[in-house]
Amino acid sequence: MCTRYISPEVAAIERHWHVGRANPWRGTEASVDVFPGYQGKFIRASARADAHGGTNPPVPELVSGQWNLIPWFAKEAKLKFTTCNARSEEMAAKASYKLPWARGQRCIIPAQAFFEPNWESGKHVRWRFERRDGAPWGLAGLWNTWVDKTTGEIHESYTMLTLNADAHPLMQRMHKPDPKLAAHAQDKRSVVPIELADASRWLYGTQAEAQGLIRLTDAQAFHAGPQVER
Numbered sequence: 001m002c003t004r005y006i007s008p009e010v011a012a013i014e015r016h017w018h019v020g021r022a023n024p025w026r027g028t029e030a031s032v033d034v035f036p037g038y039q040g041k042f043i044r045a046s047a048r049a050d051a052h053g054g055t056n057p058p059v060p061e062l063v064s065g066q067w068n069l070i071p072w073f074a075k076e077a078k079l080k081f082t083t084c085n086a087r088s089e090e091m092a093a094k095a096s097y098k099l100p101w102a103r104g105q106r107c108i109i110p111a112q113a114f115f116e117p118n119w120e121s122g123k124h125v126r127w128r129f130e131r132r133d134g135a136p137w138g139l140a141g142l143w144n145t146w147v148d149k150t151t152g153e154i155h156e157s158y159t160m161l162t163l164n165a166d167a168h169p170l171m172q173r174m175h176k177p178d179p180k181l182a183a184h185a186q187d188k189r190s191v192v193p194i195e196l197a198d199a200s201r202w203l204y205g206t207q208a209e210a211q212g213l214i215r216l217t218d219a220q221a222f223h224a225g226p227q228v229e230r
Contacts, residue, residue: 001175002087002160002191005114007034008136010062014111016136017199019043019060037085040067041108042158044143045203058204063107063143065156067102070146071096077148077155084141086142086159088192090216097159100142106202106210107147107158108194109139115227116174127174128227132220138199140214163216165190170219193217 010029012020034040046061058077069083071202083096091097100106113130114137131137143158165171171190179188192214194202201209 001010001162001189002116003218004033005057005109005111005139007032007192008110008112010041011086012112012136013041013062015116016196017043017060017108017110017138020064026077029035034067036082037068037078037157037229039064039067040109040158041142042109042141043138043199043203044105050131051150060199065143067160068157069096069100069142069144069159070155070157071144072099072146074146077146077153083157083159085162085189087189088140088161088163091142091161097142100144101207104207104210105143107143108199108202109158109160111137111139113137114191115141117176118170118174118226119176120173125225126178126227129222134224135196137191138194138196140194140202146230161214162189163191163192163214168216168219170222170224171216189217193221194226 009031042063042065043060044063045058067084068079070077070079077101088098097131099142115126116127116129118125118127140161140208142156142161143156146155146157148155165187166184166186172188175188193211200212202213
C-alpha cells in the first residue's frame with residue numbers, strides 16, 4: 001500500500017507526457033510530497049467538443065484532484081474510509097471503484113518517487129523508489145468526479161492501483177509481514193507503473209487492453225533503497 005509519493009513539477013509532467021501544450025498549467029508549481037487526502041496531479045483522457053457540437057478524439061489533460069477517490073455514494077468529500085489505493089484484483093466488483101473501471105475512467109499519476117516501508121530489520125525503514133533511468137513514474141489509477149448535492153461544488157479525485165507482489169524480488173521485501181501467513185501468501189502489494197509507450201493504450205484503450213497493462217515492473221527498472229533523511 002503506497003501512502004506517500006512525490007509529484008513532479010508541473011512543467012516536467014507536461015514535457016514528459018506531452019500534456020497541457022494547448023492550455024498550459026497556470027503558475028509555477030514545484031514538486032511536492034503527496035499523502036492521502038492531499039491534492040495531487042493526474043492525467044486522464046478528455047474528449048473535446050468541436051465547432052459543430054460533436055466531439056473530437058480524446059486528448060490527455062492534466063487535472064488536480066484529491067488522492068482519495070470519492071465514490072458516487074459518498075455523502076461528503078471528506079471520507080471516513082481510505083480509497084487512496086485500489087486492489088486491482090477487486091476493482092471490477094468493489095463498490096468504490098467498479099463504476100470508474102467500467103466507464104474507462106483510468107488515469108496516470110505522475111510520480112518522481114514513491115515510498116514503501118521495509119521491515120527486514122524488525123523496524124519500519126522507509127525506502128524510496130525511483131526509476132533507474134531518471135524518468136518519472138507513470139502510476140496506474142482510476143479517477144472520479146463527484147458533485148456535492150448541497151452546494152453544487154465539483155470534486156475531482158483519484159486512486160492508485162496496486163497488484164499482488166509476493167513473487168516480485170524487490171517489492172515482496174516491503175511492508176510488515178503477517179506472522180499468521182506463509183511467505184507465499186502475504187499479499188505484499190506494489191503500485192502498477194505504466195510505461196510511456198503504453199500511456200495512450202491505458203488512457204484510451206479498451207478495458208481488455210488496459211487489463212493487460214496491469215502487471216509488475218521488472219526489478220531492474222528500480223533504483224531503490226532506504227530514504228536518507230535530511
